[in-house]
Amino acid sequence: MNRFWVVFFIFWPIVAIVLCAIAPSMNWWFPGTTGPTHGEAASPLGQRIDDLFYMILVITAIVFILTQAALGFALWTGANRRNDESAKSWFSHGSHNLEVMWTIVPAGVLLFIALYQMDVWAEYRIKDNFPRERMEAVLTRLGIDFIDESQLTADGQPVRRVALAEVTARQFEWRIRYPGFDADGNLLPLLPDPQPTDLYSVNDLHLPVGAPVMIQLRSSDVQHSFFLPELRIKQDAVPGLVIPVWFEANASNEYTLLCAELCGWGHYKMKAQFVAEPEEEFLEYLHNLHAEQNDDAFLDHLLRLQTDAGEDEGLAFQEFLDQLEVDHNLAAFRNYVRDRRDEMTAEEFTTYVGGLDAETAAEEFNAILQQSSAETADAEESAADAATEEVLEE
């Protein structure tokens, strides 16, 4: 029976090692191990983090095997000694030389591990070590005038606005603010405070691929954590702090963005995507956002259709739109009409808009507006209740 227990204690480390050895082939390893990326990090910094991970893995695996083997040997011989009546324990209080040896050797290894990690950390977090030149090159290519002469840093240099987006975490979504375009269509730098020209999206972060880009990370309520597993990037979003985070995706792709710090009951569903794309596509994405949020081409179209129908109606409709703007309901109206458009074919939509006079549009819209505001009030009544219901519906 003694030997059974010895085998038992030798057996489990072997199982553990086998499990780790087959883990990559079973896809129990870095995200996407069995996919086209073979689990490689999608960023140069992430690859260096992985290299450090593997280095520590090799060192710890050696130590693990040696110590478990020594333990197994001590147990095996100890069991034999137990089975032998005449055998005696080795009487020893220890060995000074051994103690010195197994203090100095591990100390050297550990110190090496610690010092070897410094560079990657410094590059990721210490501001002076950020790859600023490459970040600024991206901004230059995007045509952003990022040197702000109006404000000076402590050492008298103009402030350089390197961030391309501001990511604000809140329960339970990611709100993203991009810089907008000026009247001439040039991309502006991202200022710390929201500007009328800014562009917004939710749970959808787009940034250029193949170069380091920086975001400003903040939280509007509790603590969250910005986690891009495929890029090996993580940074907490702390209420009251604005934290610069940079990363570099090395392939155009959609990556997972999620929250890694407990932020409430909905922590698990702060799901978002990070789209790394070539600079042209990024600009196009911003242009589309701009169009959706500022461009009134669609309203112009609507107005023209109305005007074609008759001058008076066109004017009445213009008044209706002006009123909406005063009431801050223009965006809602745009959404409302856009929803209609999504429901219909292009022809049906044209007919629908053609048949829409200002009075009916206003009536229909106000009814919907009231309904939705009632819903909002209900929804806000208790976030928790809503959550429970939602789960039950699932």
Added chain:
Amino acid sequence: MSTIAHTPGAPAHPDDHAHGHPRDKLALVKQLISFSTDHKVIGVQFLLTTMFMLLVGGALALGVRWQLAFPWESMPIFGAYLASAEGGQIAPETYTMLFTMHATVMIFLVIIPVLAGAFGNFLIPLMIGADDMAFPSLNMLSYWFMWPAIFFFGLAIYFGAASGWTSYPALSALPQAAPGSGHAQTCWLVAVTFIGFSSMMGSINYMTTIINMRAPGMTLFRMPLTIWAMFITAILQAFALPVLTAAGFMMVFDRLHSLPNWLAWINPEGVHSCFFIPSGLVVNNAPPTVGGGQPLLWQHLFWFYSHPAVYIMLLPAMGMVSDMLACMSRKPIFGYKPMVYSMAAIAGLGFIVWGHHMFTSGMNPALGMTFMVSTIMIALPSAIKVFNWIGTMWGGKLHFNTVMLNCVAFVSLFIVGGLSGIFMAAVPVDIYIHDTYFIVAHFHYVLFGATLFGVFGAIQFWFPKMFGRTMSETLGKWHFFLTFLGFNGTFFPMHLLGVAGMPRRYADPYLHEYLEHLLPMNQFMTISAIVMGFAQLILIYNFISSMFIGKECDDNPWHANGLEWSAPSPPGHGNFASVPIVYRGPYEYSHPDAPDGQDYWMQTDPPHTAAPAREHDHSHS
């Protein structure tokens, strides 16, 4: 050296009534519900309470595991109690309560009190040859202060505390931030304060007792490692705990929006400080705050206590395992002094590593580098201890009984927990694995794999001293076998989940595509956890039944050297018939000069008079 002026050999307690008659083996449990000031009764009170709490914490853990394996499916048995409103289904806010309270119960009501409270109380006076603690009434209070804590933690479960056991603000500081941030969080904070009082009273007592009440001849370097561990732990506790208590009060003030009527005279507007709350937060319908606080302050204060607390949760087990390993290997502990110094080093370094919990928190990155070096270096004393434990077993005549099995498991699993710590101590690697299942694997290997296995061994080892009977070996081995398999089946795969990037505290990780394929592995882990959970019923049954039907044994069933084994089982009031005199250290197993036919040489055995006594101290090790 003891400073108590006893005449050696004179009765320690002239009015001792326990001697002379056959002893009542159940004397200690019979006083279970009493305000006894006897350290042994208090130790047993702590032990039974923590064993019950182990079941509570385990049930909460099974709730967590259920949800991870079978998301949104009705939970059997516990579902009816935990989530009756949802038809047994775990709602996300219930899930946050489950892992919050699992950690809270296991840390504050199981591991800390079972080590310091149960074994610290029971063993310290017995092992140093004292008749009781220095402050018996304080000792009694330290147990009974646990009950208000249990009551308020119970309320926290009922209201659904949901900020994690770390209670990071602003989630925990603003009652509107989450369903569990209201009364539940207040109850949680009150309970932590009570448990803090309890720990502090114990810690003062242990330090005083160990310094002042050692028997004649019990020099510092003749103390068993258990006592060294308890001593160092008490120091850690005494210096770290006030910080947590202060932080807890600061958070309570942050949360006081309005005072009850009878306190309104202080300020009708409420207190509502902003230690941890910055300005400009928009949290549900919370009124705007003045702000000016810093959430990171809480993290610093919290971890300044809670990192040393990790060693509070480990060092006593290390000490007890050292004693048990030496006894079951029939060998002196290998490198006694390095063992003491490495424990002291762990405790010292333990105060300057708290920042490794905050590598991704946004604190000054230069601090990250400092904390990385100190954290990686704390692996060194841990490594030295592991080598010395293996050295202790090396060349021994090993007893493979339940005690030994649990101790070997302690060493074997602590190696894993120690090595996985290096990954997270390295800041760049921690960027990725921080707050993933890798950390969950790591701390369960240390706190369960090491500490709890050590405790299982210690229960079996010192049970005879408590009740004069031994626990069943067969049941003990079955409990060990199932727990060990269940433990590794549950927690080893968590390393892989961590590498796969699965974040912790997710009610439904499979919402994210890159984690979907990990469901079968989680189901395997949950089945292992259920096996492990039910295996604990064997322990409880073994413990309770052995009190009545266990094999009767003499005072020293393990042929161990420590002072406690020269006292009767169970020791009467005052512990020793006469003040014991200590002639040597506690690890003289298989000593060539030991009395005839014995492979042990008790600390109280007088040296041979015939042969000139060789002083076998540990000074030459």
